[in-house]
Amino acid sequence: MTRYWQEPAYTHGQEPRTGILLVNLGTPAAATADALRPYLKQFLSDPRVVEIPRLIWWPILNGIILRTRPAKSAAKYASVWTNDGSPLKVHTEKQAKLLAGFLTHAGQPDLQVSWAMRYGQPSIRKQLDALRSSGCTRILVVPLYPQFAASTTATVIDEVADSLRHWRNLPEVRYVRSFGDDPGYIAALAQSVRDHWKKEGQADRLVLSFHGIPRRSLDLGDPYHCECHKTARLLREALQLPPERMIVSFQSRFGKAEWLTPYTQPTLEKLARDKAAASVDVMCPGFVSDCLETLEEINMECREAFLHAGGQRFSYIPCLNERQDWIEALTSLSLRHLGHWLDESPLNGSERTLQAERARSMGALT
The missing domain is CATH 3.40.50.1400 (Rossmann fold)
Structure with missing residues (x-):
């Protein structure tokens, strides 16, 4: 297997972009036992989620849980499933679209906003690759867990790091650790x-x-x-x-x-x-x-x-979902964590050349 994945096509002078990746826990593709089985296996195989030694846990997971739990979980999912899919997927996708709109209204139309699921699809790896292909050299990762836990926020950071191990040209990355007191x-x-x-x-x-x-x-x-x-x-x-x-x-x-x-x-x-x-x-x-x-x-x-x-x-009392005050809070939270990235407007080729020449001239004068 190739250690590094192929880099996307690049044009000299291409302007760098900044991306935001919202990440939620995950969801099966359908409310069926067949769809639950791989989802549960991925979720319950994460050592941050289940901290039982694999030698003990693996037979329990594969021999008991994945034989019995998918059908029971599928029935529960079916009771809340919508025409557009699982509620979690529907709300997360809408929040990403609304965030992009609010950021545009806040004067940041060039920010690329995407969303992913830690378990299931769309995966963190896939969405990071899409941000890379769109020219993002700076990425803010926002796990949508208000309170930090090793089994939620930390495992998102693990997966981001594991994905970036296969990139040759690494981006700058920031994380929102938690926002339960925001x-x-x-x-x-x-x-x-x-x-x-x-x-x-x-x-x-x-x-x-x-x-x-x-x-x-x-x-x-x-x-x-x-x-x-x-x-x-x-x-x-x-x-x-x-x-x-x-x-x-x-x-x-x-x-x-x-x-x-x-x-x-x-x-x-x-x-x-x-x-x-x-x-x-x-x-x-x-x-x-x-x-x-x-x-x-x-x-x-x-x-x-x-x-x-x-x-x-x-x-x-429903979750915040697409409430305007929550999307406004998410927008403010994102902007604060983006920080000076937003202060550094990308320069075109001629401006970069001009600044380099000025720097050389100042060096010669001193």
Whole structure:
């Protein structure tokens, strides 16, 4: 195998471009067991996602999980699938298009905006190659995970680095590590809650459900748990809610090991059984796009569990998706991280020659 991939065609004097790559977790190509199998294999083979030694994990993954889980997951995906594909893919693509439009309105029409999935298609590798072919020599990678975790943001950075290992002519690369405390993001979350309250009324409790990770990850130094609680605190302060009105919980537990607690569904069931809350508003500030975990796990499974346990009203507050205040926040976030790249306008050949001649003249004078 060739170590370096072939470089795209290049014309001398070609102007360099700057690209932005939005990256989300991933999605299968269809809501079928056949489509879920390769997607789950790619996802669950990532050593940052499952930190079990391969010698132990590989037989479990290939001998049990990939034989039983695809059909079960396919049924869940089918319950939220749209005519345009998975909700996560639809929202991520729309966010990229809107970001490009907002950047143009902000005076940056030459920025190339693309999107990719860490697992599934379009892949990070494919989209990076497309940015390279369009002349991008500077790339800002924006993982769409508000809070940093090794199993999400870090694995995006791994995949970018692995892809660039095959490039001969490397670009400058920057990453947005996390944005769970970004003022624009917090403001958009708070306004989405206010909009919901104005329309539906305020429930007894506001429950924030973040995606879970193994407790062992926290013990080993992963900052995700702390970043989730910081997001929650900032949102509570923005909404001026007393601490007892907001609950932080974690969803999507996998396997028998302990994950971050409290778990979302048992928390909701207890609120209903103990008559501590007849009504709840539930939102997922760890996701910027609605997806299987929010639409099926929260708005279907957890809704049913809460009402079955005696709750009276369950209201789901959608993710930010294509809200204008969120796209404005994403635009501001991108511009800040692009920084001085935007201050350095590309020079055409004659301007570069003129500057070089001036520099030589100044050198001769000194």
